Amino acid sequence: MNSPAKQPEPWNAKRIRRVLKKAIGVPRYLYVQFLNIFNSNPVYLWLFRNRIVKNFNKLYYYLRKNTFDHTYFMGKHVLKFPTDLWTYQEIIFEKKPDVIVETGMFLGGSTYFFAQLCKMFGKGRVIAIDITLDHLYPELYELDNVTILRGSTSDPETLARVRALIQPHETVMVALDSAHESDHVFKEIQLFSQLVTEGQYLVVEDGIIADTYPIVWNKGPYHAIKKFLKSTTEFIPDYYRNRFLLTHNKRGYLLKTQNKAEVIMPNYNDTLRPLRLWLPYLPAFNDMRWLKSLNQNLERSEKEKL
Ligand SMILES: C[S@@+](CC[C@H](N)C(=O)[O-])C[C@H]1O[C@@H](n2cnc3c(N)ncnc32)[C@H](O)[C@@H]1O
Structure with missing residues (x-):
């Protein structure tokens, strides 16, 4: 007896999906394996490290709705990358400045961060300046180690007011994070670098925006930093402070020192x-x-x- 002819399976959605899955599965597996090997290839990492870092910094910045715009310290919004906050923490612990001068407060999240670190480390106070104090967290006024000033940081008058609050024997660190136009930052650096004492840092923030928005910020803080470094031998960019790779402050951690050996380069031998x-x-x-x-x-x- 003849067995009934086997009916060909119809080309319905289910069959198409199954065939595609099989067809794509193997090359996809090979492709993923290739990527795994290629991306962790030391030669690739060594060749493209700078590009990977730059692109990741850009990505982090462009996705600011998830990252930069939602970074909190003790519930206060801080407009900094977490790795830079950590770097500040390391610097302040190591250098234990008597005074931290901060320009540009906006909400005051970073001022709050500096003040709480000083309390935790048992030393230091903060003098913070902004052209407007309208957006500040009210809790800032409750901190006994914070002095808040209103004024423009490119104005020598403001510098004189800050100077009057600092004793001659006190050690001073400065963090600049106000307006980002190159001319303003350069003026600010020229004025506020005078306050920094030997062995302490002048942090010029936001050098990264020359990479993230090159058309608008080509003449941003990075340009001012380069110009300043050409004109001085007192400060050295400390790239060790950029070793976490993700940073807003490209070439922005400037150490005031006569001892160049104090500045060490990060070691990336781990690429291997x-x-x-x-x-x-x-x-x-x-x-x-x-x-x-x-x-x-x-x-x-x-x-x-x-
Ligand atoms: C990027 S926000 C500061 C963010 C803050 N440091 C943080 O990390 O959370 C910049 C601030 O600089 C202030 N600013 C702009 N121009 C200024 C000037 N000429 N003098 C002082 N502050 C200025 C703005 O009012 C703004 O609050």
Whole structure:
């Protein structure tokens, strides 16, 4: 008896989806594996590190609705990248300035941050200046280690008012974050750099906007920083403070020092680290003893660090 002829499966949505999944699955798997290997390739990281960093900084800035516009310290909005806040924390702890002078407060979130750090570290007070005090968090007025001034920071009169609040023996650090036009920032740097004492930092913020909005901000803070550094030997850009890669303050952490050896470059030798992730999986390297011992050594030193 003849068996009934098998009916061909109709080309319905279900069948199309199944066939596509099969067809795409394998190349997609290979592609993902390729990306995994390629992106963690030390040569790629070494060649394109600067570009990756620049693009990630841009991305972080452009997605500001998720990132920059919603960054809080103790519930107060601060207009800074978290990595820069951490860098400030490290600097203030290390240098323990008597006075932190901050220009540009807006809501005062950063002023609040500096003041709370000073309290936590048991030393320091903040003098903060803005051309308008309309947007400040009211809690700022309750802090006993904050002095708030209204005035323009490109005006020598404002500098004189700040100077009058500082004792000659006090150590001073300055953070500039007011208007971002190059001429204003340059004037501000020229005025407020005078307050910085030896061994302390002058932080000129927002150099990154030359990358994020090059047409508008080509002549922004970065331009002013370059101009200032050409005119002085007192300050050195401390790139170690940019070592977290994500930063608003490109070339903006300027250390006042006569001792150039004090400034150390960040060490990016770790770029080679991915080698240990993927080399062992290549058959040619599979039973190389040196690689195994390298892995063991790395694991041991990591455990010791913990
Ligand atoms: C970017 S916001 C400061 C943000 C704040 N430092 C933070 O991190 O949260 C810039 C502030 O600079 C102030 N500003 C603009 N021009 C100024 C000037 N000539 N003198 C002083 N402050 C100025 C603005 O009023 C604004 O509040």
